[in-house]
Amino acid sequence: MDLSSRTLGLLGAGNMAEALVRGVIKSKLLPPQRMVVSDVAEARRQLFSLELGVRAVPTNREVCAAADLLVLCVKPQQVDEVLEDLKPAFDVSRQVLGSICAGVTSARLERHLPAGARVIRIMPNTPMLVGLGASCLCGGKHTRDEDLRAYEALFSSAGIVLRVEEPMMDAVTGLSGSGPAYLFYLVEAMVEAGVAEGFTPQQALQLASRTCLGAAKMLEDTGLAPDELRRRVTSPNGTTQAAVERLDADGVKSKVAAAIRRAAERSRELGKGQ
Numbered sequence: 001m002d003l004s005s006r007t008l009g010l011l012g013a014g015n016m017a018e019a020l021v022r023g024v025i026k027s028k029l030l031p032p033q034r035m036v037v038s039d040v041a042e043a044r045r046q047l048f049s050l051e052l053g054v055r056a057v058p059t060n061r062e063v064c065a066a067a068d069l070l071v072l073c074v075k076p077q078q079v080d081e082v083l084e085d086l087k088p089a090f091d092v093s094r095q096v097l098g099s100i101c102a103g104v105t106s107a108r109l110e111r112h113l114p115a116g117a118r119v120i121r122i123m124p125n126t127p128m129l130v131g132l133g134a135s136c137l138c139g140g141k142h143t144r145d146e147d148l149r150a151y152e153a154l155f156s157s158a159g160i161v162l163r164v165e166e167p168m169m170d171a172v173t174g175l176s177g178s179g180p181a182y183l184f185y186l187v188e189a190m191v192e193a194g195v196a197e198g199f200t201p202q203q204a205l206q207l208a209s210r211t212c213l214g215a216a217k218m219l220e221d222t223g224l225a226p227d228e229l230r231r232r233v234t235s236p237n238g239t240t241q242a243a244v245e246r247l248d249a250d251g252v253k254s255k256v257a258a259a260i261r262r263a264a265e266r267s268r269e270l271g272k273g274q
């Protein structure tokens with residue numbers, strides 16, 4: 001999609017904003033001169049202006065005046081205040097507001113903006129920091145297809161993007177939003193087991209993390225289902241079979257499913273302010 005006539009404005013210049021800007025610059029979707037960020041922290045503004053060549057300003061109003069594609073990247077508890085401040089300056093006919101703030105619904109974004117505002121909710125994950133994010137997005141009441149396509153293009157510069165219906169957003173948080181932590185947890189367990197078998201922690205970590213990376217790449221490159229790939233490395237009565245039987249006996253699969261359900265449920269609770 002051609003975004004060359006658009007200006008991207010990020011409200012809050014933290015880690016996720018940085019990941020998005022780096023992706024957009026790297027993919028040449030927009031040059032740094034067509035982006036502007038705001039942050040209360042001087043150090044963050046300096047990083048954007050000196051290292052990335054992106055104009056960085058202290059107030060959100062300045063971003064709102066300069067950009068038409070906005071992305072709200074502050075913490076969820078700061079959302080209402082930031083939007084109320086922007087409301088008088090937000091131009092419904094010209095601007096779209098995207099938000100990556102966890103648990104903040106499109107209805108809540110719309111409530112704090114002028115009537116008819118076009119909003120988009122996006123849930124990325126931290127691998128966006130290394131250009132391998134998995135994001136989902138959905139529109140609000142007034143969002144147009146062209147708005148969704150613009151934000152799909154922006155977030156595709158730092159990973160993959162799926163379009164979903166808004167009620168799925170809590171499940172997205174449970175699966176891919178919190179997902180990287182489940183894999184870190186698995187690697188922690190693999191490293192502990194490796195050390196117990198005699199590896200140094202560094203060796204065990206190298207082996208475990210490469211194993212995850214390689215397995216994920218096999219899934220993507222071959223397009224084969226995970227159970228098929230697993231079957232192919234499981235010889236009858238061999239080591240993998242012994243390990244998987246142990247996992248099955250301990251009900252690990254159903255425990256992982258229960259953990260993801262719990263994360264999605266927690267996301268729903270947070271959305272209701274609990």
Ligand SMILES: NC(=O)c1ccc[n+]([C@@H]2O[C@H](COP(=O)([O-])OP(=O)(O)OC[C@H]3O[C@@H](n4cnc5c(N)ncnc54)[C@H](OP(=O)(O)O)[C@@H]3O)[C@@H](O)[C@H]2O)c1
Pocket residue numbers: 011012013014015016017038039040041044060073074075076078082100101102123124125126177
């Ligand atoms: N990290 C993730 O995995 C992830 C995944 C999906 C969604 N998200 C969402 O992404 C959002 C940002 O997360 P993050 O990890 O990038 O957080 P972060 O690094 O803390 O970024 C937020 C930035 O906004 C600044 N800020 C605070 N108040 C502000 C204001 N009124 N106006 C402008 N800037 C302000 C903060 O400065 P101070 O630090 O000085 O307050 C900070 O630099 C959150 O809403 C989170 O829910 C994060």
